[in-house]
Amino acid sequence: MGLSGCKHLRFSGYLLKSLTCKCLLLAGLVLLFRALFFPKFPAFAGFDANYSVVTQSDPSSSLSLSNAESQIREDKFVVVPQIAWGLNNQKIAFARACLTARMMNRTLLVPSLSASLFYKEVDQLQPISFDKVFQFDKFNLLCNGFVRLGRYSDVSNQTDVFELQKGSGRKWTAERDLYQLKQSNKFPVDRYEVIKIIGKNPFLWHDHWPVKDYAKVLECIILVDKIAKEADRVVSKIRDIGKKVNPRTNLDKISGVNSESSALQPQLPYVAVHMRIEKDWMIHCKKVEQRSNKTQICSSKQEILERVGNIVGLKTPTVVYLAVADTLLEDHSILNGWREGLIPFAKKNLGVMGIYKKYPYLIQSAIDYEVCLRADVFAGNSFSTFSSLIALERTHKMIKLGVKDFCDRDVRWPSYAYNILGESKGPHRWTTDMSASNLQAISYGSDDLAC
Numbered sequence: 001m002g003l004s005g006c007k008h009l010r011f012s013g014y015l016l017k018s019l020t021c022k023c024l025l026l027a028g029l030v031l032l033f034r035a036l037f038f039p040k041f042p043a044f045a046g047f048d049a050n051y052s053v054v055t056q057s058d059p060s061s062s063l064s065l066s067n068a069e070s071q072i073r074e075d076k077f078v079v080v081p082q083i084a085w086g087l088n089n090q091k092i093a094f095a096r097a098c099l100t101a102r103m104m105n106r107t108l109l110v111p112s113l114s115a116s117l118f119y120k121e122v123d124q125l126q127p128i129s130f131d132k133v134f135q136f137d138k139f140n141l142l143c144n145g146f147v148r149l150g151r152y153s154d155v156s157n158q159t160d161v162f163e164l165q166k167g168s169g170r171k172w173t174a175e176r177d178l179y180q181l182k183q184s185n186k187f188p189v190d191r192y193e194v195i196k197i198i199g200k201n202p203f204l205w206h207d208h209w210p211v212k213d214y215a216k217v218l219e220c221i222i223l224v225d226k227i228a229k230e231a232d233r234v235v236s237k238i239r240d241i242g243k244k245v246n247p248r249t250n251l252d253k254i255s256g257v258n259s260e261s262s263a264l265q266p267q268l269p270y271v272a273v274h275m276r277i278e279k280d281w282m283i284h285c286k287k288v289e290q291r292s293n294k295t296q297i298c299s300s301k302q303e304i305l306e307r308v309g310n311i312v313g314l315k316t317p318t319v320v321y322l323a324v325a326d327t328l329l330e331d332h333s334i335l336n337g338w339r340e341g342l343i344p345f346a347k348k349n350l351g352v353m354g355i356y357k358k359y360p361y362l363i364q365s366a367i368d369y370e371v372c373l374r375a376d377v378f379a380g381n382s383f384s385t386f387s388s389l390i391a392l393e394r395t396h397k398m399i400k401l402g403v404k405d406f407c408d409r410d411v412r413w414p415s416y417a418y419n420i421l422g423e424s425k426g427p428h429r430w431t432t433d434m435s436a437s438n439l440q441a442i443s444y445g446s447d448d449l450a451c
């Protein structure tokens with residue numbers, strides 16, 4: 001964004017001709033100025049220009065809670081243990097750490113995420129700083145007044161640290177946990193510059209916050225440009241194939257989906273399916289089914305194909321992007337058996353393996369997440385955290401578009417849970433209950449799909 005800003009600043013060329021960095025500095029000032037004085041201006045739109053109307057985080061909504069008087073303290077900090085596991089466990093854990101710091105009216109020192117997907121071997125988790133994957137400054141800008149991230153260099157006294165041991169075990173109830181947090185707001189603990197929370201990864205902490213608070217934090221988490229560009233490349237590949245498949249697709253047909261999209265540029269729709277059928281998942285979900293006495297958690301490949309094929313009103317032909325686990329990438333059978341008009345692509349036949357191979361697990365997953373988030377239609381498993389967070393963000397997008405009836409058949413950005421039967425033998429429509437009082441359903445799966 002900074003470099004393209006240079007073009008627009010040429011009118012004052014005599015000042016800037018020499019140095020690019022001056023230009024960047026100026027572009028930065030312009031952005032800051034815009035942020036301060038034109039809060040409605042979409043300068044901080046998401047990286048996908050084609051969807052700026054949609055992915056942009058509306059600053060007025062982000063800031064609605066803040067309105068200056070409730071700023072987070074910048075001279076008191078919280079440190080949390082390294083965040084681990086799947087991308088979406090990490091996002092949830094990060095948001096929970098932010099909300100914990102908010103409760104203490106403290107800045108969260110930028111935490112370590114984990115680049116690799118090891119569950120047990122803690123020494124192999126490959127710590128990676130949050131700001132290597134997501135934009136630090138933009139996070140603070142978008143979440144200004146709500147939660148705040150800080151850097152270790154902001155701490156003035158490195159030894160003025162209070163170690164707060166999180167309790168664990170059955171006796172450590174949510175009430176006790178909340179009580180402990182509230183005590184930390186008071187003398188003598190509050191006096192310390194840094195509160196270092198010791199114990200489990202924040203994903204395992206008790207939850208005390210409503211879904212809409214999580215949604216607010218999640219919307220401030222924006223990929224760094226380098227990774228965002230990789231996601232753009234994958235999405236363009238999918239859309240390019242869409243053009244070849246369906247050359248007659250025209251503007252009328254697409255904008256006919258609903259009127260809200262007419263302001264957007266013509267796009268070829270695509271469906272993203274988060275297909276959870278790998279062995280590990282199947283073992284896990286069978287266990288969950290037994291434990292919870294439910295039958296609608298695991299979906300076989302066949303069930304996914306059939307239900308996605310039966311989505312009511314789906315315009316065909318269409319490209320179907322299959323987001324699958326690594327172990328399935330060599331399994332060509334996932335490309336077979338789709339209903340006529342649904343043309344399946346996975347990373348390999350899409351020719352994007354090279355993009356993914358360059359990165360560790362966390363970033364590969366973050367790219368796939370973006371691809372699913374931006375799909376015109378998304379289908380996932382309501383017991384998967386990955387799918388659930390996508391459904392949450394897509395619901396949030398619809399709210400920002402002013403959609404009233406999320407469950408309406410013609411709504412933009414519909415999501416479906418293929419593990420639950422919906423109308424006409426299709427998958428069940430899925431939106432997130434934004435009024436829920438905690439993140440339980442999203443963290444651990446649910447068959448309550450709010451539609």
Ligand SMILES: *[C@@H]1O[C@H](CO)[C@@H](O)[C@H](O)[C@H]1NC(C)=O
Binds near residue numbers: 069070071072073105
């Ligand atoms: C947090 O601290 C700031 C600065 O002391 C104060 O202005 C603000 O009201 C506090 N916010 C809350 C929620 O207590």
Ligand SMILES: *[C@@H]1O[C@H](CO)[C@@H](O)[C@H](O)[C@H]1NC(C)=O
Binds near residue numbers: 157158159160161
């Ligand atoms: C830093 O904090 C420690 C512990 O609270 C305190 O003993 C020490 O005097 C502080 N140092 C400075 C320079 O304030």
Ligand SMILES: *[C@@H]1O[C@H](CO)[C@@H](O)[C@H](O)[C@H]1NC(C)=O
Binds near residue numbers: 050235265266
């Ligand atoms: C955005 O739209 C332009 C023009 O329609 C197109 O060339 C470009 O590939 C699109 N980008 C993405 C990421 O879809």
Ligand SMILES: *[C@@H]1O[C@H](CO)[C@@H](O)[C@H](O)[C@H]1NC(C)=O
Binds near residue numbers: 293
């Ligand atoms: C499991 O669910 C079935 C049908 O809903 C019910 O009949 C059965 O009693 C349940 N079993 C247990 C152990 O809850």
